[in-house]
Amino acid sequence: MTDLLTDHAFQDTYPEELSHCYGCGSSNPHGLHLRSTWDGDETVATFTPQPYHTALPGFVYGGLIASLIDCHGTGSASAAAYRAEGRAPGSDPALRFVTASLHVDFLRPTPLGPPLTVRGRIEEVKERKVVVSLSVAAGDQICATGRVVAVRLPASMAPPPPA
Numbered sequence: 476m477t478d479l480l481t482d483h484a485f486q487d488t489y490p491e492e493l494s495h496c497y498g499c500g501s502s503n504p505h506g507l508h509l510r511s512t513w514d515g516d517e518t519v520a521t522f523t524p525q526p527y528h529t530a531l532p533g534f535v536y537g538g539l540i541a542s543l544i545d546c547h548g549t550g551s552a553s554a555a556a557y558r559a560e561g562r563a564p565g566s567d568p569a570l571r572f573v574t575a576s577l578h579v580d581f582l583r584p585t586p587l588g589p590p591l592t593v594r595g596r597i598e599e600v601k602e603r604k605v606v607v608s609l610s611v612a613a614g615d616q617i618c619a620t621g622r623v624v625a626v627r628l629p630a631s632m633a634p635p636p637p638a
């Protein structure tokens with residue numbers, strides 16, 4: 476199912492100066508380029524780990540899983556804030572979020588090879604804070620769950636607008 480307000484990934488709406496994130500920035504040549512969309516009331520992204528994302532042979536590195544939860548969580552937070560206001564993602568004034576808290580539980584080893592599905596469920600939307608519950612699954616097996624508290628981008632982290 477697609478969202479009526481967007482047929483783009485949330486991260487496609489980030490402006491160039493905010494597109495350098497290792498996890499989801501389209502301008503980072505070394506990054507993961509995670510792309511997240513709505514699926515009804517949930518958010519979803521898929522990512523296929525590569526052999527260099529190994530923890531132990533055959534299993535995905537936990538830090539990668541945390542990164543997927545982190546960036547899908549903050550992207551979902553931004554999308555949820557826009558949806559709560561009935562606005563198209565990326566429209567001005569911008570609603571940008573960074574991670575205040577990232578919690579991950581590794582429920583079972585995550586196999587390296589199949590694509591992973593990251594799902595987000597919006598738990599709370601306030602003006603400056605959004606809480607998202609997340610899961611990471613290989614096929615129909617949930618391998619990790621997580622929780623992201625996302626807070627509006629502080630002025631201290633905001634890059635200067637392009638000249």
Ligand SMILES: CCCCCCCCCC(=O)SCCNC(=O)CCNC(=O)[C@H](O)C(C)(C)COP(=O)(O)OP(=O)(O)OC[C@H]1O[C@@H](n2cnc3c(N)ncnc32)[C@H](O)[C@@H]1OP(=O)(O)O
Nearest residue numbers: 489493496545549571572573574575576604624626628629
């Ligand atoms: C920007 C978009 C495009 C780029 C995408 C990048 C996404 C990538 C995700 C990341 O990795 S971001 C990098 C990692 N994060 C940081 O470096 C953030 C560093 N921390 C901060 O700058 C501040 O601590 C932060 C802005 C997160 C919060 O400081 P504030 O002083 O603005 O928070 P405040 O005390 O006003 O709290 C606001 C709400 O957040 C809650 N909160 C703050 N920190 C929390 C925490 N650590 N755990 C749980 N809740 C927290 C706080 O309880 C409160 O909730 P309530 O409104 O319900 O009362």
